[in-house]
Amino acid sequence: MGRARSEERRAEILRAAFEVIAERGYRGATLSAVAERVGLTQQGLLHYFPAKEALLIAVLEERDQWDTGGARIGGRRGWRLELLEALVEYNAMRPGVVQTFSALLGESVTEDHPAREFFTHRYALVRDDMAGVLREEFGDRLPGGLTPERAAPLLTAVMDGLQYQWLLDPESVDMPAVFRDFVGLLRTGEPDREG
Incomplete structure (x- = not known):
């Protein structure tokens, strides 16, 4: 007990x-x-x-666990574009979590921030995961000609950049719809305009 x-x-x-x-x-x-x-x-x-730094890192690790359902970032277990779309929709339902992550990410770019190493390492793993997702979906080349490794930072930037835009203006930025449009561009070169 x-x-x-x-x-x-x-x-x-x-x-x-x-x-x-x-x-x-x-x-x-x-x-x-x-x-x-x-x-x-x-x-x-x-x-x-x-220490405060230990608490911060534990908070960030816990947040990643919430997002991945317990799967380790850098493990590529079960990641597909559809799962990323579901993650973006899930994040749209929890602005407090997204706001905290985004604020910490923004703060971490300073030299002395205790989360800088965490985010640097995390982004290396995330880019690797995204390359794996893209390779699973498209093979060695996306329809536009990029390799999965070249497109992975773009996919990551879209996901995180959309969060900032949505946090600033949720009425104007439909984060899940915009991400679906981006996935449509990846797949066919045309945005998905179903809804």
Whole structure:
């Protein structure tokens, strides 16, 4: 029971940290604010996460677990274009998660940010995953002539860039529809305009 309770408490802390970071950004988030939200002292929180940086990385890893249904990024298990479309639709239903991820990604480009290494490594794995998705769908060349490796950074940029546009103006940017249009361009050179 002790271990299960510890895991429950850890999950509760991660959810609270995610909320605090979404509200204040990483630099504005404090361990004491997270601890207060879960009814702990800051010292009690440090029992689970020895430093703010450790908590941040755990939040980012947890977010990836939510997105991939437990599949490891960099593992390419079951990734297909249809699954990416479903992920974009799923993200459109959880703006707080997308906002937190996007804010942390934006902050991480600075030299001293503790998530910089995480995102650098993550993007290398994601580009590899996207190349695998594209190779599975198209073979060694996409209809426009690009190799999966050359197109993978574009696919990744579209997914993340759409999130920023949608967060700024959700009424004007239908993230799932725009992503479906992009997938249509990948497949045929023409956008998918079914809806």
